[in-house]
Amino acid sequence: MSAALAGHLIFAALLFGGWELAGRLALVDASFLPPLPQVGAILWGFLHHDAFIGDLVLTATEVAVAFLIAAPLAISSGFLLGERLHLAATFNPVVHLVLAVPQSIFLPVFILAFGIGFLEKVLFGITHAYFIILVNSFAAVRSIPPALVAAARVFGATRAQVYTRIYLPAMLPLILTGLRLGMILCIIGVLLAEMYASRRGIGRLIFSWGESYQIPELIAGILLVSILTIAVNEAMRLIELRVGRFYRNAAGN
Amino acid sequence: MPVIEVTGLAKDFRSGRAAVHALRDVTFAVDEGRFVTLVGPSGCGKSTLLAIMAGLIAPTRGEARIEGAPITAPMPAKIGMVFQDPTLLPWKSALANVEFPLALRHVDPATRRKRCMELLDLVGLSEFADHYPHELSGGMRQRVAIARGLAQDPRLILMDEPFAALDEQMRTRMGHDLLDIWEKTGKTIFFITHSLTEAIYLSDTVLVMSARPGRIIATLAIDFPRPRELDIIGSENFGRIRNRIWHLISERGE
Numbered sequence: 282m283s284a285a286l287a288g289h290l291i292f293a294a295l296l297f298g299g300w301e302l303a304g305r306l307a308l309v310d311a312s313f314l315p316p317l318p319q320v321g322a323i324l325w326g327f328l329h330h331d332a333f334i335g336d337l338v339l340t341a342t343e344v345a346v347a348f349l350i351a352a353p354l355a356i357s358s359g360f361l362l363g364e365r366l367h368l369a370a371t372f373n374p375v376v377h378l379v380l381a382v383p384q385s386i387f388l389p390v391f392i393l394a395f396g397i398g399f400l401e402k403v404l405f406g407i408t409h410a411y412f413i414i415l416v417n418s419f420a421a422v423r424s425i426p427p428a429l430v431a432a433a434r435v436f437g438a439t440r441a442q443v444y445t446r447i448y449l450p451a452m453l454p455l456i457l458t459g460l461r462l463g464m465i466l467c468i469i470g471v472l473l474a475e476m477y478a479s480r481r482g483i484g485r486l487i488f489s490w491g492e493s494y495q496i497p498e499l500i501a502g503i504l505l506v507s508i509l510t511i512a513v514n515e516a517m518r519l520i521e522l523r524v525g526r527f528y529r530n531a532a533g534n
Numbered sequence: 535m536p537v538i539e540v541t542g543l544a545k546d547f548r549s550g551r552a553a554v555h556a557l558r559d560v561t562f563a564v565d566e567g568r569f570v571t572l573v574g575p576s577g578c579g580k581s582t583l584l585a586i587m588a589g590l591i592a593p594t595r596g597e598a599r600i601e602g603a604p605i606t607a608p609m610p611a612k613i614g615m616v617f618q619d620p621t622l623l624p625w626k627s628a629l630a631n632v633e634f635p636l637a638l639r640h641v642d643p644a645t646r647r648k649r650c651m652e653l654l655d656l657v658g659l660s661e662f663a664d665h666y667p668h669e670l671s672g673g674m675r676q677r678v679a680i681a682r683g684l685a686q687d688p689r690l691i692l693m694d695e696p697f698a699a700l701d702e703q704m705r706t707r708m709g710h711d712l713l714d715i716w717e718k719t720g721k722t723i724f725f726i727t728h729s730l731t732e733a734i735y736l737s738d739t740v741l742v743m744s745a746r747p748g749r750i751i752a753t754l755a756i757d758f759p760r761p762r763e764l765d766i767i768g769s770e771n772f773g774r775i776r777n778r779i780w781h782l783i784s785e786r787g788e
């Protein structure tokens with residue numbers, strides 16, 4: 282067992298042990314911090330509850346649709362700006378201004394314009410993911426060493442081959458980083474829209490449990506969403522690391 | 535018959551409003567199987583000349599011809615190149631990097647694998663075929679780049695200061711090994727460097743280029759017998775040639 286893994290296990294033991302201990306020693310009011318087994322039982326119950334699964338699937342669908350629309354759009358816009366620097370001179374400052382503003386403050390405008398429901402939540406997810414993926418895609422294009430392209434051309438690469446055999450693999454690590462960050466922001470956008478104003482979805486459920494003091498349900502919901510988003514993030518990071526292993530020390534190459 | 539002929543070549547760049555004259559009236563020819571080196575101070579347009587010879591950029595005036603045909607675009611079947619940076623693809627193994635020019639032409643995998651393993655063997659890296667560039671030393675990467683330059687069996691190899699980033703000892707050894715490869719393959723090599731020692735040690739002919747605008751100001755035949763040993767570098771004759779080139783460059787360069 283590696284030292285890092287041991288550290289992680291100790292951290293988990295402290296977290297859940299502290300939680301259990303706080304309840305048993307009555308350090309925290311049990312109604313605010315329900316015991317772990319109770320939360321676990323509720324979580325287990327959720328997974329066998331069709332209405333809950335329906336809300337979960339709806340939220341996941343909204344995230345997936347938003348991400349699948351945002352990702353290709355953002356990658357191609359970033360690519361275009363990276364290849365056409367006069368366009369970048371115009372649009373990059375706009376992108377960075379947009380990125381600086383917390384997008385949550387636009388939610389009321391989205392609701393006024395699109396109502397509440399699937400479309401509004403998906404659009405809010407798209408705008409969250411779009412800009413960060415774009416910025417990474419732009420950086421990916423700019424990170425391609427011109428010498429690699431020149432070498433490929435000397436060895437007879439056609440324009441199409443330069444794109445498929447140099448651009449694509451060279452851009453991949455930064456694109457993947459952008460996609461992972463975009464996915465996180467996309468989930469934030471959709472959950473935020475659900476919590477602020479929505480009839481269905483896991484965000485709405487969690488928010489309403491909080492409003493009605495259903496603490497065990499609230500914590501179970503938070504725990505489940507955390508586990509799922511960590512799983513998505515780690516899966517994407519694993520791919521990123523696999524691809525990225527060729528690029529260590531590549532700068533000096 | 536010369537493999538490559540360069541006649542009346544000039545290149546002007548536009549830098550803001552001003553025109554920069556990088557090359558002016560560059561004329562020379564390289565005969566088949568010769569090792570010719572161009573030396574000159576940094577910024578004299580050496581790399582510009584090489585980019586024109588590789589078909590990457592067009593000259594303002596004059597032309598470069600390979601076996602009589604004007605070079606207007608990269609000619610991978612006739613001209614191979616080794617760059618100052620190894621420019622290997624970091625996501626491909628050493629073998630796959632050597633195969634890259636052949637893969638671009640859709641040569642079947644078995645044929646190109648066999649040929650490229652032979653080339654890796656020639657540069658002394660057959661045991662490192664499966665290693666990725668980041669796992670190789672600077673000198674090894676440049677050997678892979680030399681093998682890649684030979685992959686398409688070109689008539690001419692252009693080399694743009696290929697050993698400039700290496701330390702002195704490695705540089706000397708790479709030069710020695712390059713001569714060995716050259717003698718085995720019989721290729722025509724056009725080499726660029728700012729190291730006078732490297733130029734004289736390697737070459738049949740040294741072309742001396744002036745500071746910008748770059749012109750050929752002298753052509754020197756180097757007639758140390760081959761195969762050459764490293765100790766000729768310390769000889770009196772070697773020193774005399776080096777001094778002569780150094781004076782040529784510094785008199786014009788002030």
